[in-house]
Amino acid sequence: MRSFWRLVAAVACLAIGGPGLGPAAPSAPATAQALSCTYCGRPIEGRYLQDQGRAYHHACYAGHVAPRCVVCNQAVMGSSRVDRWGFHAHVEHGKGINQCAYCGRIIGAGSTGGGVAYTDGRAVCNLCRKTAIDTPEAGVKVMRRIRKRLADWGVVLDYPPIPLQLGMRPWLQQVQRQGSFAFGGETVGLTRAVVSQRVRGQEVLDRRVDLSIYALAGLPEEVFASVIGHELMHAWGHLAGSQRRQPQLEEGAARYVEAVILAEAGSPEGAKRLEMIHYDDDPTYGTGFRRVRRFVETRGWPALLEILRTQHDLPSGY
Numbered sequence: 001m002r003s004f005w006r007l008v009a010a011v012a013c014l015a016i017g018g019p020g021l022g023p024a025a026p027s028a029p030a031t032a033q034a035l036s037c038t039y040c041g042r043p044i045e046g047r048y049l050q051d052q053g054r055a056y057h058h059a060c061y062a063g064h065v066a067p068r069c070v071v072c073n074q075a076v077m078g079s080s081r082v083d084r085w086g087f088h089a090h091v092e093h094g095k096g097i098n099q100c101a102y103c104g105r106i107i108g109a110g111s112t113g114g115g116v117a118y119t120d121g122r123a124v125c126n127l128c129r130k131t132a133i134d135t136p137e138a139g140v141k142v143m144r145r146i147r148k149r150l151a152d153w154g155v156v157l158d159y160p161p162i163p164l165q166l167g168m169r170p171w172l173q174q175v176q177r178q179g180s181f182a183f184g185g186e187t188v189g190l191t192r193a194v195v196s197q198r199v200r201g202q203e204v205l206d207r208r209v210d211l212s213i214y215a216l217a218g219l220p221e222e223v224f225a226s227v228i229g230h231e232l233m234h235a236w237g238h239l240a241g242s243q244r245r246q247p248q249l250e251e252g253a254a255r256y257v258e259a260v261i262l263a264e265a266g267s268p269e270g271a272k273r274l275e276m277i278h279y280d281d282d283p284t285y286g287t288g289f290r291r292v293r294r295f296v297e298t299r300g301w302p303a304l305l306e307i308l309r310t311q312h313d314l315p316s317g318y
């Protein structure tokens with residue numbers, strides 16, 4: 001997952017000067033009219049603040065216009081960190097600034113009502129905590145719902161309920177290391193398929209697949225649902241055939257399902273995650289997603305399922 005951080009320059013450019021000397025107006029008349037404060041409308045004399053071309057009294061700006069820091073609730077007059085939601089925090093808070101691992105908000109009383117630190121180092125805000133999936137029992141309910149949704153799209157898993165385990169990061173990484181995953185690499189969810197086949201020469205006489213799904217505990221429900229959609233798509237792929245698919249096709253199709261589930265949820269948080277998927281520059285996940293999307297948009301979803309069943313990769317041109 002990539003960071004949402006971007007460091008912004010001073011929000012308010014602190015332009016200090018008298019009327020006529022401000023940086024805004026080299027072409028302004030020399031006999032400038034008395035400058036007035038954009039907030040209170042009263043005239044300005046002496047020093048003033050300018051933000052996006054508008055002038056303010058220092059007190060008006062600090063008290064009413066400047067963004068508030070979500071950590072200390074004081075006005076942000078200089079450099080700040082800002083998240084994608086427009087929440088600010090003074091850079092001076094340094095390590096005291098935590099960003100929610102899932103919605104990307106800077107965690108603070110003024111933005112999320114605080115948050116928690118998981119034992120594996122993830123910071124999660126109290127908004128995301130409201131729906132967090134902490135137990136397999138809660139997870140299985142979501143999995144059932146997503147499995148139904150996939151069936152609507154023709155992705156029918158001919159399989160009993162798939163065992164689900166949840167845990168913290170080190171546990172998931174360990175699971176990832178010990179298993180032989182056809183397509184691993186993710187750290188939020190994993191699908192394990194143990195395939196046993198009876199063969200005679202090139203002919204497969206009998207094929208048995210044992211599936212398990214593993215995911216990080218404590219994901220907000222909407223994120224969990226999209227991760228489960230992604231993993232169920234891999235699970236379906238294991239059941240659908242033994243051919244080795246190109247990673248871009250395999251991961252691209254799983255990401256496509258992940259994206260559709262997020263889009264259906266329709267929340268602003270989901271929209272932001274969706275944006276990350278669309279612009280992901282990872283050569284497997286990002287490029288794979290865009291190739292699959294292009295294919296589905298022109299040839300349709302059933303055609304993609306047919307490709308997954310029978311081919312190693314998308315046809316040329318996608």
Ligand SMILES: [Zn+2]
Nearest residue numbers: 037040057060
């Ligand atoms: Zn004023």
Ligand SMILES: [Zn+2]
Nearest residue numbers: 069071072090
């Ligand atoms: Zn602050």
Ligand SMILES: [Zn+2]
Nearest residue numbers: 100103125128
């Ligand atoms: Zn959050």
Ligand SMILES: [Zn+2]
Nearest residue numbers: 186230251254
């Ligand atoms: Zn995957």
